[in-house]
Amino acid sequence: DAGVTQSPTHLIKTRGQHVTLRCSPISGHKSVSWYQQVLGQGPQFIFQYYEKEERGRGNFPDRFSARQFPNYSSELNVNALLLGDSALYLCASSFSSQELAKNIQYFGAGTRLSVL
């Protein structure tokens, strides 16, 4: 079975541009979470969705938004990119609300975003 898949794997943008990152959860998983991992740091929580509804939001500005589609895939959008948005963006999925409650999550390989 395929794991969590993210696209693209790498992306280069310039300041002020907009970016869309995509995530497909493991088949059968209904929850998707997004994390930002800056070089040398642990991942930081951005958003969590379950059954297409937002279940949580981290301490990120409104330039960051996300949504989950009927097939449970998800997009993370970032507007007005800043140099500080350069990071590895990780997507994670969970199967059920029970797994989600315990935060048992399975991570993709990430999208590395470079903002110049």
Added chain:
Amino acid sequence: AQSVTQLGSHVSVSEGALVLLRCNYSSSVPPYLFWYVQYPNQGLQLLLKYTTGATLVKGINGFEAEFKKSETSFHLTKPSAHMSDAAEYFCAVSGYSTLTFGKGTMLLVSP
């Protein structure tokens, strides 16, 4: 509120030696605790988790961790290091909110 402290940003061991990576947590509710491993240019792989029950948790690749409530610790150990264990390791805690990660410990294994 919850937080994780990983003691030591880098740990160096020789192949065959004991691996000990330290993690202390803070949580206002009974915690769920996790260790993840990240190889270069890859995502996070779940090594092991503690949710409830037995406090000594066994994971993949010969790793284990023990939940000690009195010490608010969840240290990761492996009896004998392999070269393939060289990677970055993250401890994470979850209460009623999402995962909070530590800053990570890079494990270096020398022959």
